[in-house]
Amino acid sequence: MRADTPLKAIACFDAVMRTGSVTVAAQQLFVTPGAVGQQIRKLEAWLGTPLFVRTVRKLQPTAQALSYWQQVRPALQQLDSASLAVQGKGDLQVRLSLPPAFASSWFARRMPQLTRRYPQLQLHLSASTDRVDFSQGTVDLAVRHFDGQAKDVQARLLLADEMRVYCSAEYRERQQLRTLADLPGATVLYTTSHAHWSQWLASVGLSFDGLARGLQFDQSEMAIDAARRSQGLVLTSPWLVEDDVEQGRLVQVFDAVLATGKGYYLVQARDIALSEAAQRFEQWLVEAARCAASGLNG
Known part of the structure; x- marks a missing residue:
């Protein structure tokens, strides 16, 4: 890595790209929006190209910004994973997104089983039906209610x-x-x-x-x-x-x-490997769904 590589500016750029907002990025980084804007300008000067088209309401990333982010994002994720591993946290965290009704009923009913089996697991739950962008690195696995037809993610049927x-x-x-x-x-x-x-x-x-x-x-x-x-x-x-x-x-x-022809599917990124903890959680979830289906049909 070059000695003058502006890592702080790259981190701010990544936060803006992930959130689509300087204000939200600033909140996540615990700095002011002005500080984020300053770092973005610093990165643009270092790269020698504008990264955003600035309008009154928002920043629109340029083609160069999208290409650059696609290349640096995997490196940032790897850096984050390496840091968590050294801190002893990497093998424990699983980030999961669930539909709200499913989260508060079917999943909540089975959470005691999960915590008894994996008491050290650090589960981060998000109740949402929004489409998940796994490239942002904020979700490892998601459950979605649909017909299972998806080209951009892997989808495994849990419950018809x-x-x-x-x-x-x-x-x-x-x-x-x-x-x-x-x-x-x-x-x-x-x-x-x-x-x-x-x-x-x-x-x-x-x-x-x-x-x-x-x-x-x-x-x-x-x-x-x-x-x-x-x-x-x-x-x-x-x-x-x-x-x-x-x-x-x-x-x-x-x-x-x-x-209905639909079901609750477990979805994950096609090109991002799951951590050991996420793999264990996936196995547990599939097993729990299999038992539930057997009980309903029995």
Whole structure:
């Protein structure tokens, strides 16, 4: 490495590229936005080329910036990994991203098993449905709900998904829900994340005609909670209501099950090797999913 290589400036450049914001980069680096801007200008002078097109609202990276970042990013990741290894932290950390509803239900239910098996594991959880950019080095593994078709990442099926109808026992008795013929008059709880009511109704030979009013929710957790509180029928994944069914807060109302063609997939980068800790966690997660699927289908 050249003696005049501006490592601090390169670190600031990396932070801006990862976050897309000088302000956020400054917060992560615990410096002021002005200090980050100064380091970016220093790096541009050292490289002899502009790295960003400056507008009123944001910085737009140039083609040279994108090319340079692609080349220096692996070296920065390797430097970070080497430092963690020397500090004794590299083999313990796993960074995981999960959908919020899945994180607070299926995964939370099994976390005690994980911590008992790997008490030294340092797990960093992020609840999000956003697309993961593994090149930023902020996530090792992610679970996503989709059809498994992905060209830019490796995707391994954990749990095939399906839709079932649930409500509280109190609501079922109040509405006298015994057969599908009793469905008209019940309140339907709609969710944008699991918008499968029309498909489920069609699968049992029914439609929305004759159904009572419905309530709309943009998050599965809210619709499920409304069902717990006897507000209506929720159509959702059995993986999100395991505890509720086991503890009697929710009951499955009808036998009809709708296969969605989607599932919960474990995704990871194709070109970034997992750490030993991440590999152990991956094995545990696959095993836990296999046991869960066996229990549901058994």
